[in-house]
Amino acid sequence: AVVLENSAVSPELQGLCALWLNPAVTVLTNIRPDHEAFWGPGELDVLRALSRALPRGGVVAVPAELAENPAMRLLAEEKNLAVLPAQKIPGLPPHLSANMGLALAACRFCGLDEGRCLESMKRLPPDLADFRVLGVGGGELAFAFSANDVVTTEELFRSTGWRREDTGVLFNHRSDRVDRFRCFEGWMRAHPWREVLIIGDRPPRARRRCDFWRGGDVNALARRLDGARWLGCGNTVYGLPLVLKLTCEEGGLRL
Structure with a gap:
């Protein structure tokens, strides 16, 4: 048996995975905007698109609530799914609860x-980029970078x-994921976060309540986060x- 991710982004390329592999079962995790x-x-x-x-x-296999979606029902009828x-x-934590249910x-x-x-599945060790709360010096970082959408990030x-008023948002931006930044931007501005700090690539243009950290090594970032609570989101494997x-x-931080 083999389990593979269809990582195509372009809608025109989505069908190639099914064409090449003829899967016994396909898993559609969600249809949240991204x-x-x-x-x-x-x-x-x-x-x-998907x-x-x-x-x-x-x-x-789809989440139970998506199975009841009228658009999903119509699609299933049209494609005989x-x-x-x-x-x-x-x-379990929200992301594990949903994903483990799909796998099951x-x-x-x-x-x-x-x-x-x-x-x-419950015995599996955490993924390398799995959600957890890290101690960073005298502060804490809720590591939610692997959540690609606002809804999952909010759940985490x-x-x-x-409390939002006591928490800063640390958003890791990729210049080739500007659309993801746009999705998160309104959410970051709409809530009373203590502050919003963007790292990685500079976003398209400076926005109110969003500060851009110009960069440094991992210890410099740790010092910037020290002594406060932060929610990390955006993009995981970048920077x-x-x-x-x-x-x-x-245990290798030097504050």
Whole structure:
């Protein structure tokens, strides 16, 4: 068995994965806005773009709430899709609860023992970029960079129990992900965060309440974050965030 990610962004390329692999089951994790320049701004636009990855007559696992979406039902009828609604696994962080439920639905369809699969998934070590709260000197960083959309980021923030007024947002920007910055920008401005600090590439233009950190090494970033609470979001594997996480876990920070 093999599990692969369809990492195509362009809608025109979405269907190649299904064409080449003829998957036994496809997993559609969500239709939350992302890559707006390619997919459009709304959930229906996202579903329309990603629908090309769903082979006609195929099987697709989706979150239970998406299975009830009228647009998803219409798509399933048009493409003769067998839809597997996936329930969230209780007692886990939001991202694990949803993703593990989807994985379990796929395993169940493949005839695997549900109990053994769930037990095995719960025993897996955390992903390298998985969400957790890091101690950074006298401060804390909620490492949510791996959440690509605002809704998931908001869920992870709420799981900390922190007050927005006491929390700064640390957004890691990539110049080739300007559409992602646009999605997050309104959310960052709409709430009463203590401050908003952008790292990585300089954003398209300076915005009110958003400061740009010009850069430095991982220890310089740690000193900038020291003594306060921060929510990290944006992009994971780019620049300093993942280096900061690994350095914190290895005890190598020099403040």
